[in-house]
Amino acid sequence: MTDFTDEEIEAARVLFSRPATFVMGCAKIEQLPDPDLPEVAFAGRSNVGKSSLINGLVGMHKLARASNEPGRTREVNFFDLDGRMRLVDLPGYGWAKASRTTVKKFQDLGRDYLRGRVTLKRVYLLIDSRHGLKAVDTEALDALDKAAVSYQIVLTKADKLKAGEAEAVAAATLKAISKRPAAFPEVAVTSAEKGGGLPELRAAIARATGADPYA
Ligand SMILES: Nc1nc2c(ncn2[C@@H]2O[C@H](COP(=O)(O)OP(=O)(O)OP(=O)(O)O)[C@@H](O)[C@H]2O)c(=O)[nH]1
Numbered sequence: 001m002t003d004f005t006d007e008e009i010e011a012a013r014v015l016f017s018r019p020a021t022f023v024m025g026c027a028k029i030e031q032l033p034d035p036d037l038p039e040v041a042f043a044g045r046s047n048v049g050k051s052s053l054i055n056g057l058v059g060m061h062k063l064a065r066a067s068n069e070p071g072r073t074r075e076v077n078f079f080d081l082d083g084r085m086r087l088v089d090l091p092g093y094g095w096a097k098a099s100r101t102t103v104k105k106f107q108d109l110g111r112d113y114l115r116g117r118v119t120l121k122r123v124y125l126l127i128d129s130r131h132g133l134k135a136v137d138t139e140a141l142d143a144l145d146k147a148a149v150s151y152q153i154v155l156t157k158a159d160k161l162k163a164g165e166a167e168a169v170a171a172a173t174l175k176a177i178s179k180r181p182a183a184f185p186e187v188a189v190t191s192a193e194k195g196g197g198l199p200e201l202r203a204a205i206a207r208a209t210g211a212d213p214y215a
């Protein structure tokens with residue numbers, strides 16, 4: 001894992017304890033906020049824990065709407081972190097119950113956002129630590145590699161596994177993505193529920209965006 005200094009971990013803690021607010025949910029690409037702040041986006045299968053991870057990072061339970069019902073997040077949702085950066089919650093993919101046209105609409109929107117956003121510093125591609133990479137994830141990785149959007153894989157729900165198991169999945173996942181050009185060569189292990197891995201992920205996001213908590 002990347003070594004973060006104690007100072008970086010502390011600076012990231014301060015950064016993410018600043019006020020976070022919901023900016024807007026966009027259903028159309030024309031509605032996106034002006035690209036005037038660095039952004040990081042959270043992508044992954046429906047129900048993988050994108051909205052929960054955003055809540056965990058900022059320490060707020062109800063900022064992003066999370067739910068056990070897949071397809072909860074249906075727009076591209078923007079959250080502002082005290083004018084320093086934005087966290088972007090994307091609609092999930094692989095959601096079997098939605099109609100084809102609905103799915104296509106979400107996916108086209110997510111894809112358009114990911115491809116064309118000049119201020120997008122990194123995508124966090126979430127994978128359920130119990131399941132590892134699936135075929136639908138591979139498609140998402142292919143699209144990110146093709147668009148040359150820098151992304152890092154983040155395993156979620158590590159609290160559902162026994163100690164050490166998530167690390168084994170992380171090692172296998174890292175091996176599987178080793179030849180992918182746009183992949184960050186580390187896999188993060190997190191639990192939004194218990195907070196595991198969140199200090200390091202905050203530090204990684206602070207580095208990726210260059211956001212200064214003290215400015
Ligand atoms: N045990 C555990 N459950 C989690 C964790 N993160 C999310 N969950 C649960 O997983 C379910 C889905 O979480 P969401 O955050 O809504 O998932 P999402 O990826 O935003 O889903 P969509 O918006 O449908 O794409 C919820 O019931 C969460 O409580 C975690 O770290 N540990």
Ligand SMILES: [Mg+2]
Pocket residue numbers: 050051052065066072073089
């Ligand atoms: Mg969601």
